[in-house]
Amino acid sequence: MTDSAPHQLEALSRADLARLGREFMLYGHIYDRALMPQVGMRLGGGKEIEPLSIWEWKGASPNYTRRMKRLMKIEGDDVTAIVKALQLDVGFPHEYMDVRFELQPDGSAEFWLKHCGALMDVEKSGERAVVMMCHRIEDPTFDATAVATNPRARMRPIHRPPRTPADRQPHCHWTIKIEPGAEPLIEEPLTLEVGRLALAKVANERPADREPGGWHDYAGGFDADFRLEHLSQGALVAALREFSLQAHLLAAAADLYLSQRHERAKVREVLTNQWVGANWVAAERIAALRGLGGGGIDAVAEVLALHPAFPPGVRAALERTGERQAQLWLDGPHELLDEDAPGWLGLLSGGEARPVEAIAQAVNPRARVTAAAARAFTIELDPEAEPAQEPQSVSLTRLSSVAAWRFRDFG
DSSP states (O other): OOTTSTTSGGGSOHHHHHHHHHHHHHHHHHHHHHHHHHHHHHTTGGGGHHHHHHHHHHHHHHHHHHHHHHHTTOOSSSHHHHHHHHTTOTTSOTTTEEEEEEEOTTSOEEEEEEEEHHHHHHGGGOHHHHHIIIIIIHHHHHHHHHHTTOTTEEEEEEEOSSOSSTTOSSSEEEEEEEOTTSOOOOOOHHHHHHHTSGGGGOOOOOOOOSSSOSBSSSOSOOOTTOOGGGBOHHHHHHHHHHHHHHHHHHHHHHHHHHHTTSOHHHHHHHHHHHHHHHHHHHHHHHHHHHTOTTOOHHHHHHHHHTOTTSOTTOEEEEEEEETTEEEEEEEOOTTTSOTTSSSHHHHHHTTOOHHHHHHHHHHOTTEEEEEEETTEEEEEEOTTSOOOOOOHHHHHHTTSTTTTOOOOOOO
């Protein structure tokens, strides 16, 4: 198998890409549910969780918002441009975060969440956890996302949790306004540092459509009912790549923030365990979507090829080398696949096999992955091996509702 095999993103149909795209968006939340338990256990308890939750998104989201706007030809600095970008943000994965937007006659917008998967998780931990997420984390991160479009944009709550009564609907309700007299927000040094990374500058061109239909971009009017099925086949391929990149930029921002405060080796171990948890859960979901769970080496290879672990700029080539064996080679610019680079790609470039093995074992627990050479991994299925036990990082990720979430199928 090579990177031109039928299971690559570029060869999937529009309908399959839209289904897979929701999984790619959800990966941005699986990412977070895998990270925070590791931070709490390994970096001095829960005191880091709140500031990290703020700084990872402040570091990454303005950069990836600008990228998505360029890709989808979302022009302008008004509220409409902000709302369109939010519809393509892994922070708002469709359905799991059931966000509804409405443009107002005065040029503002409102949005509300009919369902907030993140709230469903934190409500179980009590009011203090709800206030931390819905007040102290959301206020700075929402504005940081908006500032990528307009430094005078502001997102403010009409109401938000804690919910009174306990079953209040919608879960929260916000406004987005451009305030001409407001002091323009200035992007933080961490945001600028993330923006200088090679990862933030990777090209992501929309490939030619392999079937007719759909929008080539989002340059047209705002659609309150937008979903991924509206995009063309080529636009979906590019959007999925961008969703993957969004998660990788979050990981890079988290690494940069934590490495200012903790030993680098400890931070790398946190990120490795996080990536194991996130990759396993995402791979399990993709395998179920594609009907590949429990399959052989071909099933493992297909899930690897369709997994958001490999962002644009990284070419992951797969070749079957035996009945139960395959090789995975990674290729890309040195500055991107640099073992000292922050985030997940630095781990991968340094030969860390555990996150790749997590993908393989989620498909077949008898898979084993070893680093064969620089940027190369051997994947082998051993029918005599004991099935791998689920790592603790995966079990911790499963504590969130995100792991078992099920999307609707639009057909």
